[in-house]
Amino acid sequence: MRIQLKNLSKQYQDTEVLTNINTEIREGEFFVLVGPSGSGKSTLLRMIAGLIPTTSGQIYFDDQDVTNDSPKDRHLAMVFQNYALLPFLSVQDNIRFGIRNLGLSKTEEEARIFEALNMVHLLPQRHRKPKALSGGQQQRVALARAIATKAPLVLMDEPLSNLDAQLRSEMRQEIVRLHKEIGMTLIYVTHDQVEAMTMGDRVMVLNDRQIQQVGTPLELYNRPKNAFVGEFIGSPRMNIIDVQVDETGQSIQLPFKQKNGVSMAYHLTEAIPSGRYRLGIRPEDLQVSFVDQGSHKQIMPVKIEAVANLGKEAVLTVTNSDSNLVVNCKTQVDSDCRQAFVKLPSIVDQLHLFEAEHGNTVDLSDKIAAEQRGVIDAIS
């Protein structure tokens, strides 16, 4: 099913929860709604389900206006964070509860329950009560209930957030597999950007009542439209550095100093308006070394504030001239280590310049002469 949201808004009394949401979700797509808590993503999902009325705007399912249709007339299924399994019904009765009103024959009903339980590998447990199942199994029952409806659209509201990390990654793959097998349109709400990145065909980032960006996971990662998306997508978070573009408009001055005390700066071939900006650099785009290579226009000495070893790599919090940076190090780091050297990236794709006030991305790629495209020159 194809879903279109047109100028969708939601207000509770005086507080606006969603403003002017416009987007299209394609047939058979795994579409992820991601955002911090309070960003309105669950509200948007419930508006699509018809559980919450819209304040203004329209919702179209396959070119049909369903804005005022009741949930049952929208032919969809929904999976909830707390699974919403009735505790006094057995696993199969819970699934039956979801399809009872579809007007199926008794044999068809049984066949659907059998098929759905088989798909989530829970057939042997069909007579059990939900309480006798593990959290992961309970979530699988909730998935089976959605599958059994054969609805062309399935909505999921943070279905994995009640599970522990191990189970969560298992269930992530399970949901992706089910989506591939069945091919329904799937709208998936999460606050976890890792889920969004690893599961979604396309991802919508919501914050502050509005759509921040819609795109494939890599689009969001490589070309965030604004500082919020840049920071939200990727772990550890993108470093956001306050920078100054001087009067020539061609020099981005960084708050860092080289070993010889000279301030660092990026040079542009084409001028941009001077003033304050924010520069985003991902921790994984910074290179760490522990060998002093002397004064270099891209390298600065840093003090290590904290070391978080993850096994094959480490995340370091470092400072230079009172400015903090988080750096990914490809190797393990001795936690007593206090001194290191960080090399700033020179590839333009690894630099994300944002306007200071609204955080919108300033496109740097066309600010570089054609022969230099892809490389930005960092000098002292």
Next chain:
Amino acid sequence: MQSRKTATLHTPNIKLTAVKSKLNLRQNSKSALWFLAPSLIILLIFTFYPMVVTVINSLFATNVRGENARFVGLANYVQIFKDPVFIKSLGHTFAYVFITSILTIIVALLLARLVTQRIKGQAFFRTAFASTMGISAAVASILFLFLFNPSVGLVVTFLKAIGAKQTNLLVSPTGAMFILILSSVWMGLGFAFLNLLGALQSVPESYYEVAEIAGWSNWMQTWKITVPMISPTLFFLFVVEIIGKFKTFTAVDLITGGGPDNNTNFVAYKIYQDAFASHNFGIASSEAIVLTIVIAIATWIQFRYTERSVFYK
């Protein structure tokens, strides 16, 4: 001691936790007794001692001074079951208990449903409905007596205004019963309401969302989700309400005085009258024992038959 422990452990069909607590109780019984002593002493003096005395009194005939005159065995019991007033009293008590308990719970459930819905002034209604908990039975009875007072009562004035012929409800058997049931339901509402409100609020919203998407009507949602989910509370309320209503005394004493023609002379009130108006403690004691047995049986029936359909989380 050691052998007893093993014996307990090997007893089949006893849950391990039960065994454990039994063992602990035995090991700590000395210190436990000290902690239990205050409530045990109070129970002994105010509950068990009067119970024993009541059983003894019920086996004796009482003289004019209210003293146990001679042992008569079960003669008092035979006598009360030959007494048409006591039989009538039992019947009317049953009717009253049954109607009030069910009404109280149904009305409280409706009010609780109302308050859990998003309406304006929710906090006000929540407090208002629960407020009857803070009112004593005596005050409530006086209040209802005023409402139904034949000359100045608000309800009576209203009845006159709409042209009703019989406006003094207290002189008609059904009228008097009606007022008692009304005041009793009103009194019991607060407690039932608060319990049901808590139970309703503990039902996760997503259950209803699932049902909404699956196309279940509002009525079916109540039947298929709400009732099973709050069944432990409903069961608890039925047990407590029924036990409580069997003991109704204050309202009878203050509003109807058991009349007219013994129609509202419920067992608890009859016991009081036989004991303190007629000074026939033997008869009153045996009636009290019968009431206790009736309550015990009613409670047992509920546990035996109703509890089956209760779902515990």
